[in-house]
Amino acid sequence: MCVFLSACLGTIEENLQKAETEAQGEVYAPTVTSEEIAPIDAAPKIRASGPASLARLGFAPIEGIPNNVENRLSESLRRSAFRRNMFLVPNGDATQSHLVRGYLSLASNSLGTVIVYIWDINANNGSSPHRVSGQILATNATANWNSIGSESLDLLAVQSMEAIIAWLNTELGAAKVDKRDIVPFQ
Numbered sequence: 001m002c003v004f005l006s007a008c009l010g011t012i013e014e015n016l017q018k019a020e021t022e023a024q025g026e027v028y029a030p031t032v033t034s035e036e037i038a039p040i041d042a043a044p045k046i047r048a049s050g051p052a053s054l055a056r057l058g059f060a061p062i063e064g065i066p067n068n069v070e071n072r073l074s075e076s077l078r079r080s081a082f083r084r085n086m087f088l089v090p091n092g093d094a095t096q097s098h099l100v101r102g103y104l105s106l107a108s109n110s111l112g113t114v115i116v117y118i119w120d121i122n123a124n125n126g127s128s129p130h131r132v133s134g135q136i137l138a139t140n141a142t143a144n145w146n147s148i149g150s151e152s153l154d155l156l157a158v159q160s161m162e163a164i165i166a167w168l169n170t171e172l173g174a175a176k177v178d179k180r181d182i183v184p185f186q
Contacts, residue, residue, distance in 0.1 A: 051169050057088050057096070057097075060100065073156065098122065101120045103120075
């Protein structure tokens with residue numbers, strides 16, 4: 001999946017060039033290709049800028065779903081990340097700053113079929129993993145992965161990427177305080 005995600009995004013060199021250009025305050029103008037990225041209906045609420053845009057996410061294989069659904073979800077995640085200026089790299093890539101492990105399951109309730117998702121985000125610096133979780137109602141689906149439509153996977157990708165970006169902006173942008181230097185009031 002990770003190779004699929006990064007292969008569709010372009011080369012690491014192109015992504016680094018874009019980041020360097022934007023860091024200098026200039027507008028990045030990529031070379032025009034014939035590849036078009038299909039739109040995702042859900043409008044992004046959070047754009048990766050600042051700290052989150054410097055992260056390089058690698059995705060481990062997603063647990064709990066069949067390969068055909070994983071391929072469709074990988075494409076949705078790739079498009080959602082691209083729209084938010086996020087960098088996806090192959091799992092284990094030398095530039096990977098965070099590893100994302102996904103776990104998905106289906107549940108039925110009185111409203112219909114619900115996709116439950118968990119993403120564990122591990123920074124390469126050895127800090128504790130951060131968990132992002134949630135659920136979405138899959139439209140026109142039964143409790144079977146093959147009945148899950150693209151619109152539900154797109155919504156899952158958008159919600160997931162927004163939560164990951166929000167955490168990265170907080171985590172990478174927050175000033176780190178060494179609590180050993182804090183003396184309690186006496």
